[in-house]
Amino acid sequence: MTKRIVVALGGNAILTKDSSAEAQQAAVLSTAQQLTSFLKDGDTQLIITHGNGPQVGNLVLQQLSGSTEKNPAMPLHTVGAMTQGEIGFWMENALNKAFAAKNMDEDVATIVTRTLVDAHDPAFQNATKPIGPFYTEAEVADITKQHPDWDIVEDAGRGYRRVVPSPKPISIVEADVIKKMVNDGITLIAAGGGGIPVIKENNEFIGVDAVIDKDFSAAKLAELVDADELVVLTAVKNIFVNFNTPEQKALTTVTLAQAQEYLAEGQFAAGSMKPKIEAAMSFVKLTGKKAVITSLDNVTGYLEDGLGTIIVP
Numbered sequence: 001m002t003k004r005i006v007v008a009l010g011g012n013a014i015l016t017k018d019s020s021a022e023a024q025q026a027a028v029l030s031t032a033q034q035l036t037s038f039l040k041d042g043d044t045q046l047i048i049t050h051g052n053g054p055q056v057g058n059l060v061l062q063q064l065s066g067s068t069e070k071n072p073a074m075p076l077h078t079v080g081a082m083t084q085g086e087i088g089f090w091m092e093n094a095l096n097k098a099f100a101a102k103n104m105d106e107d108v109a110t111i112v113t114r115t116l117v118d119a120h121d122p123a124f125q126n127a128t129k130p131i132g133p134f135y136t137e138a139e140v141a142d143i144t145k146q147h148p149d150w151d152i153v154e155d156a157g158r159g160y161r162r163v164v165p166s167p168k169p170i171s172i173v174e175a176d177v178i179k180k181m182v183n184d185g186i187t188l189i190a191a192g193g194g195g196i197p198v199i200k201e202n203n204e205f206i207g208v209d210a211v212i213d214k215d216f217s218a219a220k221l222a223e224l225v226d227a228d229e230l231v232v233l234t235a236v237k238n239i240f241v242n243f244n245t246p247e248q249k250a251l252t253t254v255t256l257a258q259a260q261e262y263l264a265e266g267q268f269a270a271g272s273m274k275p276k277i278e279a280a281m282s283f284v285k286l287t288g289k290k291a292v293i294t295s296l297d298n299v300t301g302y303l304e305d306g307l308g309t310i311i312v313p
């Protein structure tokens, strides 16, 4: 029976250290090589979604640095759309190459995707999503002078970053089109960067300035396209309780009830593992299907031996 999988790619799938186009394309190629394993059985449909935090923030900076009255900087939602094109292009090339190397004949495409959000989502009053580069404490003073309207916060001990609002996805506008395309056998890159945030007014979609968390959009997309599995690929093979302590313990199969307990205990860091587990849990709760959180380099380990953290009803 055909299986439909939505994969959410973490930051390390695209950007390691070097932000150049060459380095990001090299990272995307190595990601694509791992992803081909999902299609080995010839009976799986794959929808790939990815983050855009570093890219959208960097592109906003480039927009601002060259902006003039005749050539104004584009708003954040439109810059988000640009990153879907940018990363989708890299991913298409990489998948073509990776499939060809394995003599696999797969069509690939990217769909510029809009994600519906609530104009009254409280997230618009409280910026939480880090985008763009990291700044040192000394650089923050300078950046704040240049951009007094920006919110800048410390990001998990790694430096300071600009944060923007990150409303929760209500729906994915292109969900039905995506379903049709995967049913036609196309490996699809969709809802990149969490999707372009839009609100609906008088039957029209209007872009709003925010960056949606790709793990939440992936879960919403997986729910709307009736996916059999949601697979969140990040930098760790398993999620842990007592993470980074001597009592650290890897989680293998976890029920929703257990995951809820760990969440309530504060086992998962906000802004990193917490949104992933929340997104995974929401998919499992709403669909009764399973969600997986593991690393990119464990794709084969998961597919062949069930390794990773698997969340079940």
Ligand SMILES: Nc1ncnc2c1ncn2[C@@H]1O[C@H](COP(=O)(O)OP(=O)(O)O)[C@@H](O)[C@H]1O
Binding pocket: 009, 010, 011, 012, 051, 233, 234, 235, 236, 238, 239, 240, 241, 242, 243, 267, 268, 269, 271, 272, 273, 274
């Ligand atoms: N309880 C936990 N178990 C495993 N990893 C955790 C936990 N809490 C925080 N993390 C961190 O969360 C990271 C994943 O979040 P992040 O780097 O934001 O994801 P992304 O892959 O989407 O870029 C892991 O690499 C790990 O460093």
Ligand SMILES: NC(=O)OP(=O)(O)O
Binding pocket: 010, 011, 050, 051, 052, 053, 054, 130, 193, 194, 211, 212, 213, 214, 215
């Ligand atoms: N949009 C989004 O969630 O991007 P990152 O995963 O890169 O933060």
